[in-house]
Amino acid sequence: MLAPLVRLVGGSSNDPCSGRVEVYHDNQWGSVCDDRWGLDDAQVVCRELGCGRALSAPGRAHFGWGEGPIWLNYVTCTGAESTLRECRHEGLGSHDCRHSEDAGVVCEGSDIRLGMGFHSCSGRVEFYHDNQWGSVCDDLWGLDDAQVVCRELGCGRALSAPGRAHFGRGEGPIWLDNVRCTGSESTLRECRHAGLRSHYCYHSENAGVVCEGKTQTQVNVLAF
Incomplete structure (x- = not known):
């Protein structure tokens, strides 16, 4: 199984299951734009990270502005995918966003x-x-x-x-x-x-x- 290429940044140090969504590509971590970002997309991220079900999918850089590239925009998951890599999107690095639109997730967490x-x-x-x-x-x-x-x-x-x-x-x-x-x-x-x-x-x-x-x-x- 491939290692997860998604991480959460900017959440509480006591809660590893919430934060700004970042994905790894071309030897660099980058963020995801919140255009069309919703609970189905967040559900895939939470599942991929072993963090239970998705509770919310905040946008507008709720967990702070990222740095570096914005890798994904218009992510469209059905919610059934095992990884974010399987979801449809506009194309790696293709976007018209700023980091003020970075997408995040809040997951239930694991017991x-x-x-x-x-x-x-x-x-x-x-x-x-x-x-x-x-x-x-x-x-x-x-x-x-x-x-x-x-x-x-x-x-x-x-x-x-x-x-x-x-x-x-x-x-x-x-x-x-x-x-x-x-x-x-x-x-x-x-x-x-x-x-x-x-x-x-x-x-x-x-x-x-x-x-x-x-x-x-x-x-x-x-x-x-």
């Missing part, structure tokens, strides 16, 4: 994160519930479960599903046990499990994932 990994797409799986982050037990944990996590986080395919607290012991509650995904689910929340906080585990059994990732090397060698 999954990875802790203590060796890059952003590996680590101990943590799940958000009841205003608290907690871990996942490794009972029945396998590659199908890891695949759902990697897809939800926009991290490509799953390479492995280590257990036994491979990425260190978590703290707080253990929210999920006996997770059983088919591998086709969009989010870990859709998978079967024993019930929230229903488990017979210790943090020494915390589940982890290693995903293919969205590394800077991949970004540098791929064109939008």
Whole structure:
């Protein structure tokens, strides 16, 4: 799977799932014009970045003016595309816009994160519930479960599903046990499990994932 060539800039440091939309092309990050920009377009960006559903699609440089090129204008997504690259647009670099028209997105955010990994797409799986982050037990944990996590986080395919607290012991509650995904689910929340906080585990059994990732090397060698 290709690394995502889209990022969000200018949002809150505590919220990686909102910001000005920027795409990578010709060794340069550039912005997107807000002409015809709407919720269907934002939905594709949020999905591509593993940020859940789109809540809004602000324009008029809501997240600040970008710098450098404006790569896309008149983006027309159906909302079903997997990546922004698949959507129709006027042509790379073809526009009549200024950075005062830069497009943005606000996404719902993900209730999954990875802790203590060796890059952003590996680590101990943590799940958000009841205003608290907690871990996942490794009972029945396998590659199908890891695949759902990697897809939800926009991290490509799953390479492995280590257990036994491979990425260190978590703290707080253990929210999920006996997770059983088919591998086709969009989010870990859709998978079967024993019930929230229903488990017979210790943090020494915390589940982890290693995903293919969205590394800077991949970004540098791929064109939008």
